[in-house]
Amino acid sequence: MDQKGVLAVISGFSGAGKGTLVKGLLNAYPQQYALSISATTRAPRVGEEHGREYFFVSKERFEQMIAGDALIEYASYVGNYYGTPKGYVAEQMGAGKDVILEIEVQGALKVKERFPEALLVFVTPPDAPELEKRLRGRGTETEEAIRSRLKTAAGEAVFMDRYDYILVNGQLNACIQELHSLIQTQHRQARLNRGLIEKMSRGLSGIAQ
């Protein structure tokens, strides 16, 4: 079959567990998925590696990438650029891998505008009190930080209906399987099977002469 990979954009509330979900998916099916790595102009933190957490590049290099249309989307945040390099994503998809892009809401919507065939998935806990519980359960953040995250989440919820699919992360393993099914079924889309369609069409025309 003429399968090319699927571009799956995953967003979700901070505390919804989307990082763990994406890690779980990649660990469970390492041959099937590739994680898109962002480029940024911010300095690496201790323990961060170029090409693992981020591609760390200079401001000049980043602006060259913008000018050369080498980014799927980018944004500026607290004085630094963050963006998704196009090359790696295209290469992996061409090789038949499904590329996972874990990205916040505004970036996700920009990707969808440019690539309507991208699969947008929003990850949420079952309800708002559960999100608050998970944020507090981390035990690492100040009350102020938690309130700020909840406020951001309230702002993001408004955009949930712009996503293709909503995934409720109640139980992690079940959610990994659901995400996997969701992405894999996309391979059956007619637009990804044009070669098969043409082959059937030609084959049947030949036989039915």
Place this chain on the structure above:
Amino acid sequence: MDQKGVLAVISGFSGAGKGTLVKGLLNAYPQQYALSISATTRAPRVGEEHGREYFFVSKERFEQMIAGDALIEYASYVGNYYGTPKGYVAEQMGAGKDVILEIEVQGALKVKERFPEALLVFVTPPDAPELEKRLRGRGTETEEAIRSRLKTAAGEAVFMDRYDYILVNGQLNACIQELHSLIQTQHRQARLNRGLIEKMSRGLSGIAQ
């Protein structure tokens, strides 16, 4: 969650095994699916039962249904009407069941025009020679009938790209599971989860005050 059922429209070449596929799906998950039953004005054949193979109705009754907009789609074929009654489909979907509509190409495209949210699935064997082999393997049809079916298939192949998904029926049980996954993942569509989205939105606004 605010799940309503999904309307899944299944078409495919004669000989692709879509009847067996649909039967297998309904047998495997009887609680999840309901099969839509067509209405027709043709006379019942021996062994056919009203409400099982078809709803057998008079021409007058059928035309009342047309006039009263009680059919999702209908067509006239060799002097008889065939159509899909709306009531049963709506009732089953409202009860959360996914309704399977096994229907030919022209009818399927009419359904999609009227209900863009319907899931259109086209079932095909892996290639054209395999379709011919399956048709001949039945051993019940004349050469003329087989050639006529292949000709019809060649005509239908042109419309495959109007479907949402293409399902290759190579191995029956694997194909049943694929069809099941495909339909079940549709329940995660944002448009079927408006209640959840609103609940999260309201809940987070409340907490983040």
